[in-house]
Amino acid sequence: MSTPPLLRVVEREALVYARLWRGLAFSTFVQPALYLAAMGIGLGGMVSAHSGRVDGLAYLDFVAPGLLVASAMQLAASESMWPVLGGAKWMRQFHGVVATPIGPGELFGGFVLWTALRSMLGAAAFLLVAALLGAVPSAWGILAVLAAGLCAAAFCAPITAFSISQDSDLSFPLIMRLGVLPLFLFSGTFFPVSQLPSGLRPFAVLSPLWHGVELGRAATTGRFDFAAVVVHVAVLVACIGVGATFGVRAFARRLSA
Amino acid sequence: MNGPMIEARALTKRFGPFVAVDGIDFRIEPGEAFGFLGPNGAGKTSTMRMIGCVSPRSGGVLRVLGLDPTDDGPEIRARVGVVPQEDNLDTELTVWDNLMIYGRYFDLPRREIRERATELLEFVQLSDRRSSRVDPLSGGMKRRLTIARSLINRPELLLLDEPTTGLDPQARHLLWDRLYRLKRSGVTLVLTTHYMDEAEQLCDRLVIMDNAQIVAEGSPRQLIVDNVTREVVEVRLAIDADPAAEVAKLKRFGDRVEALADRVLVYTDDGDATAGEVASDGFDAASVLVRRASLEDVFLILTGRTLED
Structure with a gap:
């Protein structure tokens, strides 16, 4: 039985991960626990003492899905920069891949799929820690892992398309600081976007992370509006679609020109 | 196939x-x-x-x-x-x-x-x-x-x-x-x-x-065989020699002469004889070496450059 080329790329990434996972365990399990302890329990305790609830939720319940999805975005964003340029330029493994029957487009697709899966692995760990802390009121919460994967792919596809066309990593810290970090802070992760100044509020809908966070929150709280869920999913899928269109071309240009 | x-x-x-x-x-x-x-x-x-x-x-x-x-x-x-x-x-x-x-x-x-x-x-x-x-x-x-x-x-x-x-x-x-x-x-x-x-x-x-x-x-x-003579005499010039003048002098010894940065190659079918002529002529060389022609020489003759350029 034959395995599609895209999945053979995933297999390779999974093997590398399996060999190196010990070094990654800290960021997978310990980081969510620290985040939840500081934001959910520490800060959340203060919020509860002063104003009680946020959007009708205990602060821990509000912030947990935000952190879950935002962590997935952060992981996906950084995995879509240095490792991509590494594969094309420093370590050059991507050139080894396209010398086999696997084409550049399939390599791109496999890479994005793997990044989504890996982010879901992290999200699952996060969800487990959050559930143990009592931050996941609904059994639908399991779907937050999917929301995280979708959001990760929505960032991975366009950023990977950008990274493959770079000659150096100079722009990467800039993207992290000017792109990823502001989104992390202002996409309804730590506080509802209704708290933003009224002039900025409409821009929140432009943040793919906001759509991801809203999906994640719908899942962990079990409170959702079906139409809104459809829109959030559609926006994330659109980001993946645009990223893939550019990515497939950019991979071919860089690796098979 | x-x-x-x-x-x-x-x-x-x-x-x-x-x-x-x-x-x-x-x-x-x-x-x-x-x-x-x-x-x-x-x-x-x-x-x-x-x-x-x-x-x-x-x-x-x-x-x-x-x-x-x-x-x-x-x-x-x-x-x-x-x-x-x-x-x-x-x-x-x-x-x-x-x-x-x-x-x-x-x-x-x-x-x-x-x-x-x-x-x-x-x-x-x-x-x-x-x-x-x-x-x-x-x-x-x-x-x-x-x-x-x-x-x-x-x-x-x-x-x-x-x-x-x-x-x-x-x-x-x-x-x-x-x-x-x-x-x-x-x-x-x-x-x-x-x-x-x-x-x-x-x-x-x-x-x-x-x-x-x-x-x-x-x-x-x-x-x-097609492009080069059988043998090559490599003449390394004395350090104070005037390359252009020395190359001109070496021209009469072989079928073809190529000047490189540090030595002159004289193409000939009988390397030992040519090397002997160069020596008996009192030519001022740091060293004279006879070797068989190689692909390097083919490249030099066809393109006028060495492979390492």
Whole structure:
């Protein structure tokens, strides 16, 4: 039985991960626990003492899905920069891949799929820690892992398309600081976007992370509006679609020109 | 296989206005060891990338294994092995994992890959290193692993781009020996090199490339016979000599004289006699050496430059 080329790329990434996972365990399990302890329990305790609830939720319940999805975005964003340029330029493994029957487009697709899966692995760990802390009121919460994967792919596809066309990593810290970090802070992760100044509020809908966070929150709280869920999913899928269109071309240009 | 392994007519590669390969013709038969000899930038790597179906041609005709790379890239790549100019191994993984991963790219069953990997590590003499990470291996070992990896799909055709560049002489000889064995087992070898000794050692037939074009073709022997005298007298000038004047004086000793930065080459059919004449004439030379003509001389005579330029 034959395995599609895209999945053979995933297999390779999974093997590398399996060999190196010990070094990654800290960021997978310990980081969510620290985040939840500081934001959910520490800060959340203060919020509860002063104003009680946020959007009708205990602060821990509000912030947990935000952190879950935002962590997935952060992981996906950084995995879509240095490792991509590494594969094309420093370590050059991507050139080894396209010398086999696997084409550049399939390599791109496999890479994005793997990044989504890996982010879901992290999200699952996060969800487990959050559930143990009592931050996941609904059994639908399991779907937050999917929301995280979708959001990760929505960032991975366009950023990977950008990274493959770079000659150096100079722009990467800039993207992290000017792109990823502001989104992390202002996409309804730590506080509802209704708290933003009224002039900025409409821009929140432009943040793919906001759509991801809203999906994640719908899942962990079990409170959702079906139409809104459809829109959030559609926006994330659109980001993946645009990223893939550019990515497939950019991979071919860089690796098979 | 019937017909040629590779056939190219007016094969061209352009990058924007830059012409990397300028309408070259060649034909490589099954079982041959065929070389592209030329300096850096001559268009060898671009040609190899077109053959390996990782670079679309800009013009002309190309058939690899009887197929067209434009239509059948994946199928051709499934039957070809590639040893790239720069190693692109997974350095943080083990020797063994590198072979397993690469085999999976070809969708080979794991059991099959394990069998082949064991044989191939034996073949490239890396069996005792199967569990070590790639990173600390020597350049020669990495090269051998890359060759083992390129053979995991049992290719009919092996493409080697500068296979021994950067290796020490001992590592090169070991590699040449392995490649020679592969050729004996029936694998068609196509390699690029800018080392004339490598071309002479490995190639049944070769083309000399310069400035995106093929300037000569033939067996190493034939190329030398056709283009150069049998022997060469290398005269190293005295340190205070005036090169232009000395070259003019040397002209009458041989059929042809070429001036290099540090020495003058006098082409002649009887090296010892010519060297004797130079000496008895009281010519002011730091040293005089007689050697057989090589592909290096063919290149120099055809292009006016040395391969290392």
